Amino acid sequence: MPNIDLTPQNSTLSGVRLYRDSLDALPVSRSHTVERHETTQGTPASDLDGIGPADLVLSGSWVGADAQALADRLQAIIDDETVDTVSLQTVDDQGNAVTSKYDGDYRLAGEPSIEQPTDSEALFDYRLALTEL
Amino acid sequence: MAPLDRVEMDLPNGDSFHAEGNLEIIETQQPFYLVDGFERLRTLGEQAPWTGNDTGQVFIGSGARVRTWTIQFTEWEGNVTTWGSASGNNDGVLTKLNELGQSLATAGIDGTNPATLAYGEYSSGGTYSPQTVVPGEVQLPVEFTPDGSPSSFRPSIEWRDATDVNDAIHNLAP
Numbered sequence: 001m002p003n004i005d006l007t008p009q010n011s012t013l014s015g016v017r018l019y020r021d022s023l024d025a026l027p028v029s030r031s032h033t034v035e036r037h038e039t040t041q042g043t044p045a046s047d048l049d050g051i052g053p054a055d056l057v058l059s060g061s062w063v064g065a066d067a068q069a070l071a072d073r074l075q076a077i078i079d080d081e082t083v084d085t086v087s088l089q090t091v092d093d094q095g096n097a098v099t100s101k102y103d104g105d106y107r108l109a110g111e112p113s114i115e116q117p118t119d120s121e122a123l124f125d126y127r128l129a130l131t132e133l
Numbered sequence: 134m135a136p137l138d139r140v141e142m143d144l145p146n147g148d149s150f151h152a153e154g155n156l157e158i159i160e161t162q163q164p165f166y167l168v169d170g171f172e173r174l175r176t177l178g179e180q181a182p183w184t185g186n187d188t189g190q191v192f193i194g195s196g197a198r199v200r201t202w203t204i205q206f207t208e209w210e211g212n213v214t215t216w217g218s219a220s221g222n223n224d225g226v227l228t229k230l231n232e233l234g235q236s237l238a239t240a241g242i243d244g245t246n247p248a249t250l251a252y253g254e255y256s257s258g259g260t261y262s263p264q265t266v267v268p269g270e271v272q273l274p275v276e277f278t279p280d281g282s283p284s285s286f287r288p289s290i291e292w293r294d295a296t297d298v299n300d301a302i303h304n305l306a307p
Contacts, residue, residue: 014305017303017304017305017306019303022303062303063296063298063302063303064296064298064299064300064301064302064303064304065298065299065300065301065302066301066302066303066304066305067298067302067303069305070303070305073305095306120245120298122244122245122298122299123298
């Protein structure tokens with residue numbers, strides 16, 4: 001599972017890295033935009049014609065001395081009402097960009113959450129639902 | 134340098150306990166694979182006979198692993214050692230037993246406040262660093278002799294490999 005850098009679009013806010021060692025499985029789903037057995041008109045414009053955008057859920061944890069700062073960064077992104085789009089870029093352990101199907105621009109969806117399981121600042125859990133643009 | 138031929142347990146409250154008598158150390162390692170073939174059994178050999186058998190299962194991702202060291206040793210009357218807050222401790226058996234139990238119970242050991250386990254090559258003079266640990270199950274049995282005083286005791290302490298979460302594990306990059 002890759003590391004993923006999440007960066008807010010059109011914003012000066014700092015992004016966060018979601019680390020593969022604590023990132024849960026990445027469920028990706030796409031909904032059909034037409035009813036089953038319905039006939040679509042014309043020639044499909046692409047293989048994804050009639051298929052909705054990808055919904056992606058990112059959930060995991062930050063651990064260690066910087067966990068609080070990472071959680072604060074994500075909270076700032078969530079709280080900024082001018083930020084509704086984020087970009088995802090898969091990176092290796094050295095921070096070099098690598099290509100994966102998760103790369104792209106997404107809209108924040110649902111109710112993102114940041115949880116501090118204990119009073120320790122060394123562990124924060126997060127959960128983000130994103131919809132592909 | 135030679136590996137350390139005893140166990141040194143340093144607690145975050147400053148207490149240190151050195152164990153060397155009739156020492157027994159059992160290390161365990163248990164992997165938890167991201168995809169564990171024993172949890173998702175497949176009869177691969179039936180559909181893919183070239184695999185040669187249907188007992189080989191699929192394990193992907195070393196995933197999370199847990200590692201423990203269970204330390205057993207004998208501490209006896211008259212053994213002068215580093216024990217608790219004193220080096221050269223020559224307290225009685227019962228006092229030493231209670232010093233160990235009380236220190237373990239009140240030191241507040243966790244990942245933010247870990248203990249250190251040193252023995253063998255896992256020592257300052259060894260190949261590897263001493264291990265950062267937290268206690269698991271602790272047993273501190275003692276038997277009294279017919280005259281009413283214990284002459285020794287043999288504790289069993291499980292130490293769990295722990296990350297010191299005071300370190301920057303997940304850093305701020307990018």
